[in-house]
Amino acid sequence: MVADGLFVYGSLREGGSNHAWLMRTHPEGLTRAWVAGRLFHLSAGxxxxxxxxDPAEPPPGPGWVRGDFVGYEDEGDLDSALADLDPLEGVEEGLFTREIRPVVLEGGHRYRAWAYVFHVERLPRLEKEAIELPDGDWAPYL
Incomplete structure (x- = not known):
């Protein structure tokens, strides 16, 4: 499966504590985007x-998570960026899983992007221990 870029929705976004880490991977650009899902704020910050x-209605709105689509020059640059970001995101430890998700850009164009996600099996625990963000935007915590 091939991805067109990376979707970031947390501390890697502009203004986030790890945005500089993202920028050192030399992306070509960032644009507002959405991925279908539910977003939670964890006590770990x-x-x-x-x-x-995908929800029935296009983004923004319920069932969409706001973030940025990050583009790279080519697949090699994207692979290099992911190799740099996976340790930060705890992929080897099983904190997050990286998977390709459909992404909708601000202008309505659709692409495929790598995203760091929690598996649905963890949803019951998240519903008990984390704060769900119904608007799907983590910006207030940046």
């Missing part, structure tokens, strides 16, 4: 996206 099927 970062968000968790649980993917879901």
């Amino acid at each position: 970062y968000p968790a996206l649980v993917p879901e099927p």
